[in-house]
Amino acid sequence: MHSPLTRRGFLAAGSGLAAATVLPGLSGCSALTGADSDPDTLVVHSQLGTTAPGSPTYLAALDRFRKENPGLKVKNLINGDDLAQVYETSRLARKEPDVVMVNLYDKTLAWTDVGATVDVKGYLDDWGLRTRVLPQALAEWTDAKGRVRAFPYFATNWPIAFNRALLDRAGVDAIPATGDELIAAARKLRAKGIAPVTVGGNDWTGQKLLAQIIQTFLTEDEAKHAYTTGDFGSRGAREGIEYFVTLRDAGVFADKAQGLIADTMFTQFNTGAAAIESAMSSALAKVPPAVARHTEVGGWPLAEGAVHDKPTILRTYTLIGFWISPNGTKKIEAVEKFLRFMYRPDTVARFIKESGRDMALRSDVVSTDFPLVAAAQQLGSKVGQALLPDVYVPPAAAQPLITATSTSFTRGTGAAKVRAVLEAAYRSA
Known part of the structure; x- marks a missing residue:
């Protein structure tokens, strides 16, 4: 099943319907001018860069990437909850950014199926990055047709x-x-x-x-x-x-x-x-120390006759992934450099240590400066797990x-x- 936007938006665009007709009144349409045809400029669209958890670490990572790749510019476009709508508008105009950092939920579920973004399975294998991804994360980002929608990145525990x-x-x-x-x-x-x-x-x-x-x-x-x-x-x-x-x-x-x-x-x-x-881990990371020191994490209490034998939490590995757009395939060498950098163990470790983020990638690092996040990471078999329904709705x-x-x-x-x-x-x- 696809949303009306999917059918009347991306598919109708090919028959000449104007984006304004399909997506009236969307905010953030200035992103239409954000795509850059310069092969030496990589355009990344993200929710990170303002107050979103992990933003300082992400911006610092971009600075390090620019220094390591002096011939490659990076333009960072930022949107909040309206990111998916803004991206869809830019894609209808064929002016979409090269890489999109967003979760797998709601509108984004249809993107790969309608060609708004591309299957990254081949890139994941060709670049030797599959082994960096946790198996459960790879499974959650893989659709029913075997396509990998995006490069997994942020995960979350939700105790x-x-x-x-x-x-x-x-x-x-x-x-x-x-x-x-x-x-x-x-x-x-x-x-x-x-x-x-x-x-x-x-x-x-x-x-x-x-x-x-x-x-x-x-x-x-x-x-x-x-x-x-x-x-x-x-x-x-x-x-x-x-x-x-x-x-x-x-x-x-x-x-x-x-x-x-x-x-x-x-x-x-x-x-x-x-x-x-x-509270998902990004919220746990923001609990003030005075409250955190008196806080314990665990599972939701069960009723008699429950199918679970322990109080439940939610977990998901689809919080943020790196999606590659059709425009991004035209700059695939730049995209590869960027994703290899973001997948590096030292880059991943900084998100864990500095921002208290859970990751969909393999790492032995623990969020020691974020005690509630670390405690949630270590719950393991002490709790049961309910299904996060996002990818099924x-x-x-x-x-x-x-x-x-x-x-x-x-x-x-x-x-x-x-x-x-x-x-x-x-x-x-």
Whole structure:
């Protein structure tokens, strides 16, 4: 399945439809002038370069690369959450950058299939870089046709962070491992004026946590089916939704969670206003030292009868990859130099040590200056793992699922309604 953008955008462009007709009102269209036909200028489009985690390390890496390759210029284009839309606009005009650094999610799932970016499998092998990639990362970046969409780079662990000091203040003696224990802890925390689990119920953070909780009674294959097809009618899916509703209506989540976003969630946890959050490693890296020293990481508490035998976390190796565009194939020697440099063990190590990033590449380096990131890296078999559904959700359903998530986090919404809005999100796909 492909989004309407895929069908009416990239494919229609070949028959002469104007990009403005297909993609009206997109922000950041100045990137159309960003592509450079100069063979000695490599154009990289990235979310790194401002406040995104890892930006200082990335900019320093670009400086080192320029010094090592004095005859090759690098132009760095920067966008935030609108990067995919901006890139698609530039591709429709055939003025796209050479390399794109973005995650595998939503719109980007369709890029290789429609020729917006190229299969990098041959380059990965020809340049001898396959052995640098973790096997699971390679599997996640490989599509159903055996094409490797991009060169894997950033990964993430996504555990649950527990502020031990706040739990102690509320009289919670141990990290909750079951749903009943979590409900009991939430009651004690609320009695002390502390929000229990903070979550961005109106954005991607809530969508991921909802998916994790629903999977309490789903095997990995069953979860893949549910998130690929939008069929949440199986017994396991219905039980998972009911478990979520039970937790929600018992007051486990912060007040008005359906209207909160990621920034609100991070602020509540980092200021000690909330005791628990589901935090990917980039968020863990930003927890202030005063809070981090009292924080433990673990998994989401399970219900009786769960298919998992240990509290779960999420992991993914698709956070950022290096995609090569059709324009990039015209400067493939420059692209090769850049990717070889970014894959070098010393470059990878700096992202781990300086920025607290998890990587999709092999490395023995640990994020020692980011204790919560390091702790998450070392959870190993202490936790179970739920499926991150990003690569299975059809692109057209991704944003509707956010709307469905907000409805789901609204207290009083019954399990049948939650299932209905989740399935409705797929009807536009």
